[in-house]
Amino acid sequence: xxxxxxxxxxxxxxxxxxxxxxxxxxxxxxxxxxxxxxxxxxxxxxxxxxxxxxxxxxxxxxxxxxxxxxxxxxxxxxxxxxxxxxxxxxxxxxxxxxxxxxxxxxxxxxxxxxxxxx
Amino acid sequence: xxxxxxxxxxxxxxxxxxxxxxxxxxxxxxxxxxxxxxxxxxxxxxxxxxxxxxxxxxxxxxxxxxxxxxxxxxxxxxxxxxxxxxxxxxxxxxxxxxxxxxxxxxxxxxxxxxxxxxxxxxxxxxxxxxxxxxxxxxxxxxxxxxxxxxxxxxxxxxxxxxxxxxxxxxxxxxxxxxxxxxxxxxxxxxxxxxxxxxxxxxxxxxxxxxxxxxxxxxxxxxxxxxxxxxxxxxxxxxxxxxxxxxxxxxxxxxxxxxxxxxxxxxxxxxxxxxxxxxxxxxxxxxxxxxxxxxxxxxxxxxxxxxxxxxxxxxxxxxxxxxxxxxxxxxxxxxxxxxxxxxxxxxxxxxxxxxxxxxxxxxxxxxxxxxxxxxxxxxxxxxxxxxxxxxxxxxxxxxxxxxxxxxxxxxxxxxxxxxxxx
Numbered sequence: 122x123x124x125x126x127x128x129x130x131x132x133x134x135x136x137x138x139x140x141x142x143x144x145x146x147x148x149x150x151x152x153x154x155x156x157x158x159x160x161x162x163x164x165x166x167x168x169x170x171x172x173x174x175x176x177x178x179x180x181x182x183x184x185x186x187x188x189x190x191x192x193x194x195x196x197x198x199x200x201x202x203x204x205x206x207x208x209x210x211x212x213x214x215x216x217x218x219x220x221x222x223x224x225x226x227x228x229x230x231x232x233x234x235x236x237x238x239x
Numbered sequence: 240x241x242x243x244x245x246x247x248x249x250x251x252x253x254x255x256x257x258x259x260x261x262x263x264x265x266x267x268x269x270x271x272x273x274x275x276x277x278x279x280x281x282x283x284x285x286x287x288x289x290x291x292x293x294x295x296x297x298x299x300x301x302x303x304x305x306x307x308x309x310x311x312x313x314x315x316x317x318x319x320x321x322x323x324x325x326x327x328x329x330x331x332x333x334x335x336x337x338x339x340x341x342x343x344x345x346x347x348x349x350x351x352x353x354x355x356x357x358x359x360x361x362x363x364x365x366x367x368x369x370x371x372x373x374x375x376x377x378x379x380x381x382x383x384x385x386x387x388x389x390x391x392x393x394x395x396x397x398x399x400x401x402x403x404x405x406x407x408x409x410x411x412x413x414x415x416x417x418x419x420x421x422x423x424x425x426x427x428x429x430x431x432x433x434x435x436x437x438x439x440x441x442x443x444x445x446x447x448x449x450x451x452x453x454x455x456x457x458x459x460x461x462x463x464x465x466x467x468x469x470x471x472x473x474x475x476x477x478x479x480x481x482x483x484x485x486x487x488x489x490x491x492x493x494x495x496x497x498x499x500x501x502x503x504x505x506x507x508x509x510x511x512x513x514x515x516x517x518x519x520x521x522x523x524x525x526x527x528x529x530x531x532x533x534x535x536x537x538x539x540x541x542x543x544x545x546x547x548x549x550x551x552x553x554x555x556x557x558x559x560x561x562x563x564x565x566x567x568x569x570x571x572x573x574x575x576x577x578x579x580x581x582x583x584x585x586x587x588x589x590x591x592x593x594x595x596x597x598x599x600x601x602x603x604x605x606x607x608x609x610x611x612x613x614x615x616x617x618x619x620x621x622x623x624x625x626x627x628x629x630x631x632x633x634x635x636x637x638x639x640x641x642x643x644x645x646x647x648x649x650x651x652x653x654x655x656x657x658x659x660x
Contacts, residue, residue, distance in 0.1 A: 129436065134437075172417075235304045235305045
């Protein structure tokens with residue numbers, strides 16, 4: 122399978138052609154640097170993204186707690202994670218970095234707060 | 240009227256104001272006071288819950304709240320004071336005074352040794368680009384929709400068309416999608432993307448959202464609520480080809496069509512405004528035409544990265560503190576910064592050549608994209624700084640650093656040369 126990947130490592134935005142099967146990358150072409158090679162290979166086999174959204178706060182009708190995945194999540198799990206996060210509620214006080222949902226969707230990745238709210 | 244005395248008064252508690260306040264404290268100013276009209280510090284970053292901030296400054300990818308959180312912590316630790324829910328109505332630079340209306344303290348006059356303008360910018364609206372049609376509910380600027388969704392827990396619509404491919408527009412396309420809305424398309428007047436490529440990949444391509452380059456919205460339909468928009472391609476002169484217009488059903492339109500520095504206070508104070516950037520003219524100390532007034536961040540010129548805003552604002556804070564302490568009052572030798580080939584504007588606009596061993600970074604934007612270029616600063620026919628650049632484009636700010644000791648004439652010209660010419 123062949124895939125064109127636009128590199129997002131730097132503003133140059135190389136259009137990189139990656140060929141491979143499943144996790145197995147056969148060839149990478151069109152990258153200007155090593156970082157582009159690494160990015161394109163990973164993006165071909167396991168694309169990941171940082172997910173950011175908000176969580177309700179118990180007892181507060183308007184305030185929202187901004188949260189993020191501590192590290193990038195598999196791209197195909199983003200909507201599943203959103204469904205889980207939608208049902209969650211945070212209890213005050215919250216500190217930036219507090220774990221709000223541990224091991225979301227069995228990814229081993231935590232959803233953490235990005236803001237202090239007393 | 241209440242009266243408050245301080246060394247440095249800062250108008251605005253967003254990233255610019257916070258960085259200026261921290262730097263003013265570090266420089267030795269005793270009482271630094273931030274005046275903020277919102278109910279919390281942090282400015283626009285409070286609603287920018289997405290990642291992508293701080294790569295230059297902190298070497299890691301932070302979300303908006305994480306980024307400003309670090310500055311709020313620093314500001315509180317160093318004893319920066321602030322008044323929330325306080326809207327500045329007037330800057331009197333001759334009296335070195337700021338008048339603000341505060342819901343807690345009433346009308347208050349803040350007398351300061353120096354003043355820092357850090358009011359940021361606001362969004363251009365539908366009226367600003369004059370889109371014809373009705374005036375139904377469901378029309379938002381991308382930033383106001385962002386505030387409603389991310390801070391106030393109000394979802395703005397279900398089927399969305401976004402006009403403008405700037406970063407906020409694309410980020411809102413992703414945000415609306417994650418929250419369950421259908422983003423029908425992003426429409427862009429120019430034939431190239433206005434924002435960063437990474438945002439196109441992660442916000443549009445990831446979710447299969449179509450991007451219509453060289454198209455625009457020619458008409459909005461709907462009485463109580465938006466029912467749809469007419470989208471047409473444009474010719475080389477950006478004129479819509481109305482006979483090729485297509486009706487696109489939607490209940491919400493987001494406008495991401497540019498940011499305007501918010502300078503009502505600056506204009507009213509009689510401070511000189513640059514017609515290209517629509518912000519106050521400043522020198523390398525970020526000092527405006529009124530010597531006791533400094534300015535930084537998006538109120539001066541619209542930045543693409545908050546990291547740049549923080550850096551430039553720290554400069555403003557540092558020199559505002561010096562001014563308040565009676566330094567920085569020597570005679571200046573003002574040299575103009577002049578835009579040369581393919582340079583739209585330069586910031587700072589002026590340089591004080593009397594600064595000893597000064598290193599001044601001139602930020603600028605180009606007029607059109609170009610590849611394989613050399614950025615050059617010239618003074619009196621001599622090249623005083625230059626470096627190569629693989630690619631320049633209007634969406635990304637460039638910079639060149641000059642030394643004040645090398646300035647020999649009354650102007651410095653910056654231009655983009657084709658390499659080899």
